Amino acid sequence: MKLSKIVLTPLSLLVFGLMLFACKGEKSPYKNTIGSKPNIIFILADDLGYGDLGCYGQMEIKTPNIDKFASQGVQFLQHYAGATVCAPSRNCLMTGQHNGNATIKTMEKPIKAEDITVAELLKTAGYSTAMIGKWGLGNVGTTGFTNDQGFDYSFGYYDQIRAHNYYPDYLMENSKQYPLENKVIYIEDSTHYAVGIGNAAVEKKQYSNDVFTEKALDYLDKTDSNPFFLYLAYTIPHANNESWLIKEHGMEVPDLGMYANKDWAEEKKAGAAMISRLDGYVGSIMKKLLEKGIDKETIVIFSSDNGPHGEGGWNPNFFNSSGGLKGMKRDLYEGGIRVPFIVRWPDIITPRQSNHISAFWDFMPTACDLAGVQLPDSSDGISFLSTLLNEDKNQPVHDYLYWEFRISSVDRQAVRKGDWKAVRIKKGNPLVTKVELFNLLEDKAEKNDLSEEHPVIVKELVSIMNQYPKE
Template sequence: MKLIPHNYCLLTCVSPCFLLIVLLMNQSQAAETPNIIYIMADDLGYGDLGCYGQKVIKTPHIDQLAKEGMRFTNHYSGHTVCRPSRLVLLTGIHTGHTPISQNEQYYFPAGATTVTTLLKNFGYATGGVGKWALGPPETTGVPSMQGFDYWFGYLDQGNAHNFYPEFLWSNEQEISLPGNKVGNQKRVSVERETYSHDLLTQEALNFIKVNQKKPFFLQAHYTIPHANNEGGRATGDGMEVPEYGEYADQEWPAPEKGFAAMITRLDRDVGNLVSLLKKLNLEQNTIIFFTSDNGPHQEGMHLVDFFNSNGPLRGYKRDLYEGGIRVPLIVKWPGKIEANSTTDHISAFWDFLPTACELAGINPPQNIDGISYLPTLLGESQTAHDSLFWKYRGKIALRSGKWKAVQTGKEKPLELYDLDKDEGEHHNIADKHPTVTAHMKQMIIESQSPR
């Protein structure tokens, strides 16, 4: 329901008929306010889904989202690593203006404005599961102090890379998982092991059931298929998963069986979520976003090239070439978004906050970098970005239209690519286009200028 205006008391002076009209209008608007579900995988590559060209790993439910919705081909993560990417997503501000631009410790201050606080203040029920990374226990950055009615999962991102943790968090309450290992010790009982991803899905589904009668925002920031670099469940590799499933008999290295099984398990649970929406008659009024926090990893003994995880793109996680930051984005909203549609609209994580605000009928903050892509979703004309910007340690990247500039280190020259002709960034043409290169350098400076 929409919040009652502060001047509601003035209406008591007018006729009952007018009051009834106002209340009916508010109810009608609330009925059209969509539920918003934002699913984000961890280290899933542009080429890891069937609908983006994957030939081996099975992702039928996510592929079905694309068949029933819109697939973006030029969507970018907030960053090439975890924490700053999530920070960008929640604030609508790119890394030229955020407090951090790498995986350093950071937590939200009290009173921060995020997509979650905006939706909560407007009357949405707000819930999240998975990896948080933006506020450890006993800080102002914990989810319950940043707009979440309910949070279940990991708070510290370092712990999130263990899929059999000793505990998870329900808001600020530590939930013990006694069957899981303690440090490097043997687990108490195989039968009592808890795979964290399965528990996250259970809590996400329960949040939908509990809040089905009012508009809700669910942030499902899963940890699959991130690696556990300390070694996995049974084989010693870093891709932890309870079983390899349909990939068990493949003549692949164990890490690749685990990697494929993790993605297919995630796909299964996307299907479970959609099935629940249908069962509760919520599908028509729910918009689902599916994406990844950055490009594919090459960790835990998994090799990017084994399944062609970055597709046609160069680079992977921790790079600012396309493979490190261009990610899948699929959006489904029955009856509103054209089924089986594709867009080449250039967008990024910092666009989600204004998009969510427009969906809810909220005025977004003025001092952000994002532009709502709701017009694109609805098949309407769309305002475009002049440029998109990223930085990571000494690396910098900027995209403006077809042009992409990349600097791989502070002392390295600026590289220039024409993505219309060279999507894989194979041919540096900076010396052939000095005017364009100079303009890109100036935009890089402006992208980091104080507000």
């Protein structure tokens, strides 16, 4: 059977040529976005639980600005912090490494001079960079100092311990002290206060997180034509862990706002007011972007560094802060590491919820995609830009995610691979070991341990844990 001869008239040739040109020139949203160099703002809360926001199911605490923000962006439902406590989690965020490879695994110490940060990479693409808030990865004079790790400007707490005080006598601006109006009236324990721990009997005038917001708004006012990266790391709703010294509960806020007359304990009112105050900060940042006319040129990310705490009189069960997940801060169950994660970029990303499984170490490769710079080999992350652009079929996925944490001679490790998650706990004697296995697709609350039913899967996930020696 012979094929019919196709006769191409001059008109049909023109139409065919135009179609070929259009198809050849067409690019996917992903390819159009690579190297587009939007402004990047990453807003990080401290100890905010998966269920502490209205958009994630919170019923009592009001967060209208963040809820609106979520309705305009991609709301991730399966995003994970770098770790279950502050410093190692932030280490993973800044260096794109998971908890097994990052410098800081448990306690605060400086990241290494050779550690590559997101800020350093973005600077090579012409970004101006700023860190405002809580750093916790190295003080002045150490290898982890912000201005030596890619940030042109830094302001706030460099020391993780000083960050426990909401009314310090000073903050840091670049390498110098920035005095605040909070005055020490008397000091019960000068040894502790000398290292920035206590705030006993201070005259409270300037709330540190209010100052962070003022500095962030001032930074945005001064932005020029260059793209910028602003890392805005609040300390809300972390407890003031020095409540034993100031003889007050540890949820500290200038006023109780709309919760003043609630029939709740004072620390519950204060904690709720802290979260709503954070919501107000986010609203102020978004309003400033509109005023500056750079709203559509700026991608804004909001998240938390780990799950909710149970300190300073705060009880995460009272408000269901873990969102129905098991555990909280310092646990490697979902409540300790699954966190809110919302990304907004007007006209570029379609508002929706996403079940893409991602983690803090994915921020670096995503930022590299946006800036058009090469991802260093040291990164464990995978860009989630395809997910943002609703190209899920092109989104690479992790083979596994890994976390570890040691406290009080108890070693904790966790691995998620697909829908399976294993948690291993060693207490003191290495022989006292417990391994639990959960299917998160069917049991996100981790109620049913399936380790006995699936020994082969347990063996596979434990073999991943064994790749990472702990400190």
